[in-house]
Amino acid sequence: MASAVLQTTPQASASTALLRDRLKQQKAAINASLLVQGIPPRAVGRVLRKMARHVDDALKALWQQAGFPADCALIAVGGYGRGELFPHSDVDVLVLLPDGTQADGDGPLRRQLEAFIGQCWDIGLEIGSSVRTASECAAAAQADVTIQTSLLESRLLAGDGALFRRFHESFRATVDPRAFFIAKTLEMRQRHNKFENTPYSLEPNCKESPGGLRDLQVILWVAKAAGFGSSWEELAANGLATPLEAQQIQRNEALLNLIRARLHAIAGRREDRLVFDLQTPVAEAFGYRTETAPDGRLLQRASEALMKRFYWAAKAVTQLNQILLLNIEERITPSGQEPVPINPRFAIKAGMLEVTSDDLYQREPHAILETFLVYQTTVGLKGLSARTLRALYNARDIMDSKFRNDPVNHATFKAMLLQPSGITHALRLMNQTSVLGRYLWVFRRIVGQMQHDLFHVYTVDQHILMVLRNVRRFFIAEHAHEYPFCSQLAAGFDKPYVLYVAALFHDIAKGRGGDHSELGGEEVRRFCRQHAIDTTDCRLIEFLVREHLTMSRIAQKEDLSDPEVIAAFAKRVGDERTLTALYLLTVSDIRGTSPKVWNAWKGKLLEDLYRATLRALGGHAPGNAAEVEARKREALVQLQLHALPFEAHKKLWDTLDVGYFMRHDAGEIAWHTRHLSRHVGAARPVVRARISPVGEGLQVLVYTPDQPDLFARICGYFDQAGFSILDARIHTAKNGYALDTFQVVTSMLPEHYRELVTMVESELEQTLERAGPLPQPSRGRVSRRVRSFPVTPRVQLSPDERAQRWLLSVSASDRVGLLYSIARVLAKHKINLQLAKVSTLGERVEDTFLIDGPELQQNRRQIEIETELLEALGES
Secondary structure (H helix, E strand, O other): OOOHHHHHOHHHHHHHHHHHHHHHHHHHHHHHHHOOOOOOHHHHHHHHHHHHHHHHHHHHHHHHHHOOOOOOEEEEOHHHHOOOOOOOOOEEEEEEEOOOOOOOOOOHHHHHHHHHHHHHHHOOOOEEEEEEEHHHHHHHHHHOHHHHHHHHOOEEEEEOHHHHHHHHHHHHHHOOHHHHHHHHHHHHHHHHHHOOOOOOOOOOEOOOOOOOHHHHHHHHHHHHHHOOOOOHHHHHHOOOOOHHHHHHHHHHHHHHHHHHHHHHHHHOOOOOEOOHHHHHHHHHHOOOOOEEOOOOOEEEOHHHHHHHHHHHHHHHHHHHHHHHHHHHHHHHOOOOOOOEEOOOOEEEEOOEEEEOOOOHHHHOOOHHHHHHHHHHHOOOOOEEOHHHHHHHHOOHHHOOHHHHOOHHHHHHHHHHHHOOOOHHHHHHHHHHOOHHHHHOHHHHOOOOOOOOOOOOOOOHHHHHHHHHHHHHHHOOHHHOOOOHHHHHHHHOOOOHHHHHHHHHHOOOOOOOOOOHHHHHHHHHHHHHHHOOOOHHHHHHHHHHHHOOOHHHHHHHHOOOOOHHHHHHHHHHHOOHHHHHHHHHHHHHHHHOOOOOOOOHHHHHHHHHHHHHHHHHHOOOOOOOHHHHHHHHHHHHHHHHOOOOOOOOOHHHHOOOOHHHHHHOOHHHHHHHHHHHOOOOOOOOOEEEEEEOOOOOOEEEEEEEEOOOOHHHHHHHHHHHHOEEEEEEEOOEOOOOEEEEEEEEEEOOOHHHHHHHHHHHHHHHHHHHHOOOOOOOOOOOOOOHHHHHOOOOOEEEEEEOOOOOOEEEEEEEEOOOOHHHHHHHHHHHOOOEEEEEEOOEEOOEEEEEEEEEOHHHHOHHHHHHHHHHHHHHHHOO
16 A cells, blocks of 8 residues: 655655646636637536546546555545536545445555545645445435435546445435435425525525526436436436427526636636626626616616526526426326316316316417416415426417417406405416516516616516515405504505506516606506506506605605695595505505615605695695694693693793694604703703604604704714614704704614613713714725615705705715715705605615705805715715
């Protein structure tokens, strides 16, 4: 037996260096070939096999140099065992020993193994190794399905061929196809859950995400374990896939392989995620370029074109994965159940909806949409059978313009929308099987359409279906606890399908350029006409699509205490039914953008706008004396519960005008009065905080003599203390005191709110008492999304009708210290702040401020202020 000291001989060292240099050159050449534009995806397989052969040669040379006994073997396992290797993937090998051989202790074999593995790392291989006998392999495979999967794809590299054959036979005897199938499908389900069961995330993993390469590998693993073949051609020959399906799988697999290989080559490391930083360079390697209109408008990013292609491939893989796994399951575990007829076209088999003949859709195209109506209306169905899924997949060419314009199909689709249940499930299933996009051609255009606006985390089609789901849940009693007010309104809404159609079309025109709300209105009007929807309902649906952003904009950007704002919005909606429909759609839309965008404060703003508009529509003008008096009476009732002295409120209330009482509800007025009635005109600042009554964060009250930089100082404190400001209500009393209320949130744990309240009250008071210059804004790290898709900072300054107050609108990428930076500019120019609407949409901010000040009356000063604000917004 040769000794491991061979590693240190001059000849061995020279040989290792030669191998390292050769492998490095080969990797560099392969990386370069992967980045050549125009390389067809189908060619990537040859490149990956070539990479595996280079590694094979290097390992064989090291194996021979190590001088292992002749009765040992070196085996490639896992992904490397398939004979394909990505540029920076792990190289998994098994050193197979004869039964009875021991590699532990301090014997020569152990030293040889250590030397061999060390040399593998020395030449640049990211090696993953195991050392076992054949019997140990069999035992490990029975105990761990991951090991079983790795050994399933094994091939001999060097050493004893007879040992390898014995190992292979003993290992295969341990594989139970049925148990293996169950284990791998459960494992796949868990993996899908990790990725929220969608391939449409903004930074998908091209290997692990649903519809990724791993889903294709699962098919081949379970097929190989059951003896059905180890390639797509063999699966087609054994009747588990049609020739067309095998061809489609190979085409999409090649694309995903090329994307993954280019990710490795560009990142210079093992990177399987299409992260924002890499999407554009990978897209450019495919030849995509960012497109702009002649006027400079961005039409489509290169990354958007790549991601759309990826999503379409992932969607096809998802469909084919489902078809083939169902086919394999039927072969491995035949149910033995006879189909139970539903009607002449469909039956139930093992809880799945099955077509009664493979050519049903070719003979009767109307049955395509009927599939989903039957699925929707038949109790107990778990999904579509492999036979049905395959029939739908092969019927895609039938769904042409004639199919889309067929009145029978229109009636079937309308009937689906009118059903009392199953609407979300049916439409999602239609999208998964590509039927929805082929029936509604306008929907097909937004499948896989990215939204790089920093607050949508889903593609347009997924967002639309999420919004539809949110609307639908308002009408389901089991979900009434989630949003009780919305469920209450929905219970009294006469035609739910109106909202379903509006949800389906509200963003249907995204990505075309132009106003998607207006274009969507045209599309939905055409849909209503085709589907014989009542004229009154059609007008409402079109209004909802055109105005689906209006309520959110007014609630988050305008002064809801201004009677003119409410009156104008009331005039725009016209009646209570339209207002209710728009409110329900708006709540559903915001909730469907991202889990981070919706919060209780936004919900309160929308509900306040809804209630104020409802009063206006009922003839009760908002802002009148009766409204103010009602709030005062309700506040006094609440104050009586706290045993305040008689007329203790009067001293404070006499300093407050109508604007204050219109901007605060009775609960806030009572809270302010309880804490300030004894401090009116006090020289020292008064700061009080409490858990926000709207469910998250803190509400902070500040009462202090007014000063030009007060807002900036308060923002500076919250910035330094790690709080984000959701809302600021600024009021200057008649005695010259500022009475400001802030809604703030923090990442700190909510169970520590008592400590937070005490901290804010003491620290903010001290901050306001200290004089001196304003501190510099803190600098935080900008997220990868913001770096990759920055929002161009915008500042808009416009006067109100009397040119006495000004509306300042700001939009930019969010970052730590942004609001404070804005406040510093306003303080520098002695601008008074009357109202602040702070709206954070994911990683984009859209803030609105109502301001006044002498400098705003001079054009030159206005330009200076706008310029300084843009500079502050652009700082990173």
